[in-house]
Amino acid sequence: MNKHFVSHTLLLSGLVLGGAVMLSACGAKDSGSKSDTNKPVTLTWFDGNSGSAKFDDPVAKEIEKQTGVKVDIQNPSGDPDGKLSLLLSSHDYPDIVMVSRSSNNLNKYISSKAFVPLNDLIDKYMPNVKKMYGNTLNKTRWSDGKNYYLANWYGGTGSAVGGFEMRYDYMKELVGAKRAASSKPFTQSEMIDILTKFKEKHPKIDGKDSVPLLLNGTGAFWVVDGMFGVKKYYQTEKGGKLNWNAYDPQYLKEMLFVNELQRKGLLDKEWVTNNDTLSSQKLSANNVLGTMWAYWNTDTASKSLEATHGKDAHYVAYKVMGDGVGPKETTYGAAGSLGWDAIGITDKCKDKKAAAKLLNFLASRKGQNLMFWGFKGKDYTIKNGEYVPTAKVEKAFKADQDKAKKETGITRWTWCVTSTPPTPKSAQSLTAYIGDQSMSAKFAKQNLTDTAYDTAPYDSLLPEGSTPEGLKAQKIQDIQTQAIPKMVNAKTAAGTKKAYKQMLKDINAAGLKDVLKVVNQKYKAQNKLWGE
Amino acid sequence: MDNATPAPTTQVTHPNKKKNGWKTIVDQRYLWLLAFPAIVCVILFNYAPMSGIYMAFTNYSSSSNGYISDLTHAPFVGLYWFKYFFENDFGLIMRNTLGVSLLSLLFGFPMPIIIAVLLNEVRVGWAKKGIQTASYLPYFISWVVAANLILTMFSANGIINDILQALHITTKEILFFQNGKYFWWILAIANMWKGMGYNAIIYLAAISGIDQEQYEAADIDGATRSQKIRFITLPALKPTIMILLILSIGGILNTGFEQILLLQNSSILNYADVLDTYSYRYGMVNGMYSYGTAVGLFKAVVSFLLVIFANKLSKKYSDAALF
Numbered sequence: 001m002n003k004h005f006v007s008h009t010l011l012l013s014g015l016v017l018g019g020a021v022m023l024s025a026c027g028a029k030d031s032g033s034k035s036d037t038n039k040p041v042t043l044t045w046f047d048g049n050s051g052s053a054k055f056d057d058p059v060a061k062e063i064e065k066q067t068g069v070k071v072d073i074q075n076p077s078g079d080p081d082g083k084l085s086l087l088l089s090s091h092d093y094p095d096i097v098m099v100s101r102s103s104n105n106l107n108k109y110i111s112s113k114a115f116v117p118l119n120d121l122i123d124k125y126m127p128n129v130k131k132m133y134g135n136t137l138n139k140t141r142w143s144d145g146k147n148y149y150l151a152n153w154y155g156g157t158g159s160a161v162g163g164f165e166m167r168y169d170y171m172k173e174l175v176g177a178k179r180a181a182s183s184k185p186f187t188q189s190e191m192i193d194i195l196t197k198f199k200e201k202h203p204k205i206d207g208k209d210s211v212p213l214l215l216n217g218t219g220a221f222w223v224v225d226g227m228f229g230v231k232k233y234y235q236t237e238k239g240g241k242l243n244w245n246a247y248d249p250q251y252l253k254e255m256l257f258v259n260e261l262q263r264k265g266l267l268d269k270e271w272v273t274n275n276d277t278l279s280s281q282k283l284s285a286n287n288v289l290g291t292m293w294a295y296w297n298t299d300t301a302s303k304s305l306e307a308t309h310g311k312d313a314h315y316v317a318y319k320v321m322g323d324g325v326g327p328k329e330t331t332y333g334a335a336g337s338l339g340w341d342a343i344g345i346t347d348k349c350k351d352k353k354a355a356a357k358l359l360n361f362l363a364s365r366k367g368q369n370l371m372f373w374g375f376k377g378k379d380y381t382i383k384n385g386e387y388v389p390t391a392k393v394e395k396a397f398k399a400d401q402d403k404a405k406k407e408t409g410i411t412r413w414t415w416c417v418t419s420t421p422p423t424p425k426s427a428q429s430l431t432a433y434i435g436d437q438s439m440s441a442k443f444a445k446q447n448l449t450d451t452a453y454d455t456a457p458y459d460s461l462l463p464e465g466s467t468p469e470g471l472k473a474q475k476i477q478d479i480q481t482q483a484i485p486k487m488v489n490a491k492t493a494a495g496t497k498k499a500y501k502q503m504l505k506d507i508n509a510a511g512l513k514d515v516l517k518v519v520n521q522k523y524k525a526q527n528k529l530w531g532e
Numbered sequence: 533m534d535n536a537t538p539a540p541t542t543q544v545t546h547p548n549k550k551k552n553g554w555k556t557i558v559d560q561r562y563l564w565l566l567a568f569p570a571i572v573c574v575i576l577f578n579y580a581p582m583s584g585i586y587m588a589f590t591n592y593s594s595s596s597n598g599y600i601s602d603l604t605h606a607p608f609v610g611l612y613w614f615k616y617f618f619e620n621d622f623g624l625i626m627r628n629t630l631g632v633s634l635l636s637l638l639f640g641f642p643m644p645i646i647i648a649v650l651l652n653e654v655r656v657g658w659a660k661k662g663i664q665t666a667s668y669l670p671y672f673i674s675w676v677v678a679a680n681l682i683l684t685m686f687s688a689n690g691i692i693n694d695i696l697q698a699l700h701i702t703t704k705e706i707l708f709f710q711n712g713k714y715f716w717w718i719l720a721i722a723n724m725w726k727g728m729g730y731n732a733i734i735y736l737a738a739i740s741g742i743d744q745e746q747y748e749a750a751d752i753d754g755a756t757r758s759q760k761i762r763f764i765t766l767p768a769l770k771p772t773i774m775i776l777l778i779l780s781i782g783g784i785l786n787t788g789f790e791q792i793l794l795l796q797n798s799s800i801l802n803y804a805d806v807l808d809t810y811s812y813r814y815g816m817v818n819g820m821y822s823y824g825t826a827v828g829l830f831k832a833v834v835s836f837l838l839v840i841f842a843n844k845l846s847k848k849y850s851d852a853a854l855f
Contacts, residue, residue, distance in 0.1 A: 079817075082817055085816060085817065085818075089821055090599070091594070104819060105819070108593075108819055111593070112593065112596060113596040208689065209689075217797060218797075218798045269688050270687055270707060272709075272710060272797050273687070273710065273799075277680060346596075347596045465819035465820045465821075466591060466593035466820060466821070467591075468612075468616075471616065471814065471820055471823055474813070474814055474820070478801070478813075481798045481801075482798050485710070486799075
């Protein structure tokens with residue numbers, strides 16, 4: 001072996017080593033500092049609702065100041081559920097993860113032990129959580145009796161969500177000003193009359209064919225479900241066995257109703273191809289009487305119509321009862337008594353104590369006020385027990401809500417929050433206070449608040465994705481969504497019934513029995529856990 | 533580089549003996565050194581992820597123990613997921629995939645060639661450049677924007693229906709996106725529109741490499757323009773056309789993902805659900821990793837076989853081949 005060879009070999013091994021070091025450096029994670037030192041701890045947090053927001057506003061800074069924790073927000077960049085699924089499969093999830101309670105991801109994060117049990121942490125570091133959540137903590141326990149997450153937006157008793165969103169100016173014209181302003185719900189046949197009258201009176205508007213009712217694709221059918229009191233599962237008695245919702249006799253009635261609208265030419269011909277953007281566009285075009293959607297979904301359209309056609313050219317919410325459904329039996333809204341999201345600390349979190357302290361602060365009155373109302377004095381004041389925004393902040397939020405949110409940080413971060421307002425007189429938050437003043441919110445509050453049902457018992461009952469039953473459940477849902485257009489677009493009512501029967505046959509063939517078995521097992525276990 | 537490099541005579545002295553592998557590596561160490569980063573990249577990004585293929589034969593579910601541990605501990609289920617796929621959705625999904633991609637190939641493959649050849653005949657400089665730019669602009673429009681454009685254009689009050697009715701071709705509007713039979717055609721045309729200008733660049737480059745003397749000789753022989761295209765341009769393009777055809781046949785199961793996801797709706801899912809959207813919905817959205825992998829693996833194997841098949845055919849009927 002000569003000198004050159006040795007030097008070249010050394011060079012080669014040096015390069016290999018260098019490469020290895022580089023690669024391992026890429027793989028290494030920022031381990032984060034310990035809370036024992038006084039430096040602020042940085043924790044990563046996935047928030048599916050965060051859009052592209054950064055944790056840099058006054059509220060965020062105050063949270064950091066109060067807890068000594070700097071939050072590094074992980075934005076969803078697209079579909080949050082897809083991203084959460086991907087993060088889990090690649091073991092790349094952050095320190096704290098917020099996941100929708102109704103999504104299968106919650107099951108996955110807990111069963112894969114990505115979420116750590118919080119019970120010890122709650123006992124040691126989270127007195128505020130214990131105080132604020134109370135019995136909710138008992139209800140959000142997992143099947144092993146432990147708490148793996150804190151509910152977010154829990155305690156909802158039924159705020160308005162979706163309904164018939166009708167143009168107020170046309171409603172006044174069609175049913176009279178008094179009836180249009182009243183809180184009395186409409187019956188199914190009354191609504192069909194209104195839609196028919198509209199079509200007769202205004203066959204064309206601005207040269208375009210008028211559209212009595214628009215639906216935002218098959219995704220809008222939760223509102224139609226609501227009109228007929230159809231719930232997530234069909235249950236004949238409280239606590240009894242759960243059946244698939246398609247077996248609810250009301251489900252067929254619901255399809256027959258939309259089919260009737262279609263046959264009478266009262267439904268947008270292209271309802272099934274509508275997506276959020278297209279629906280909003282069509283609603284703004286001035287030739288649509290109404291839609292069935294969440295009341296805030298029509299705000300963009302109302303805003304543009306108002307500017308050109310006057311202040312009553314505004315979509316407002318009405319309750320319509322399906323045949324045989326009482327005014328209290330509709331299920332237009334969902335009151336998530338256990339909240340919409342779940343917030344959990346993951347096993348990746350190096351400093352669980354700091355994470356616990358952060359959550360504890362958020363769950364304090366101080367934390368809730370900060371997130372919902374901002375700084376006392378500067379952003380809001382309390383007058384006779386009612387939380388009221390200051391004039392400056394109110395003006396900013398009315399002018400441009402997104403901009404104001406970004407600048408003040410108010411309601412930009414809503415974590416570990418309860419839906420209960422700070423005082424009985426107050427609105428839930430500053431944005432709710434301002435939102436309640438809008439025409440659509442006022443109508444929604446007047447007509448839709450008593451129509452919600454609690455979805456908490458039915459969340460997360462579907463079989464897990466990694467099981468054969470999970471596959472079957474997905475297939476059944478696929479069949480059902482594909483059957484909806486067939487039932488609605490059938491040429492006769494008999495055609496709808498035929499398509500419905502075919503759908504039941506198909507979902508049974510796809511293994512409904514196996515899926516329901518798992519659903520009921522989970523439901524039973526949950527009831528046992530809740531002591532019901 | 534003196535005596536450090538052994539003389540290559542070793543190869544000559546033992547022509548019949550198989551060469552010592554390690555010795556060859558030492559002999560070629562600088563070449564290996566040069567290739568080292570590329571080899572590492574290929575192993576790391578192309579071969580290591582392939583370990584995930586094993587997922588298709590197990591019932592994988594992720595846990596906090598890490599990917600490798602999850603994979604080795606996942607219960608082996610053999611061909612269960614494949615069986616489920618073949619027994620349930622295979623026929624429909626495969627029909628849609630092939631329908632969309634064969635139509636896309638039919639429209640999308642010849643179009644760039646036609647554009648390139650025709651553009652080559654345009655003598656006015658600014659017109660040529662203008663047309664070229666205009667034809668490849670759609671390539672840079674995101675599918676999200678393009679999909680909404682297409683949905684609006686093909687809607688009941690859209691421009692397509694307006695034209696059809698104005699020309700008295702139809703009396704009532706056609707609901708294009710509610711009849712599955714139109715979906716494949718719309719998608720094929722959309723794919724063609726989006727890709728034709730961009731794909732023409734390769735052919736334009738190949739045309740610019742043709743020896744100009746051939747055209748001059750043809751001029752002297754009195755060849756017409758169409759004769760020049762037929763006997764000079766197209767034959768010169770043949771190897772390029774063949775290679776690109778092999779590649780597109782290999783990608784025949786790649787129908788394109790975003791456009792289908794964005795244009796499909798539940799009324800036409802029977803026609804609009806293809807392998808990619810199907811494995812995305814089951815595998816990714818619902819976290820059925822094993823099943824999604826099985827469907828994906830099936831697709832990869834078929835694509836691989838198709839490439840080999842197309843390559844064989846090409847070798848047999850023309851000189852161009854990939855390997």
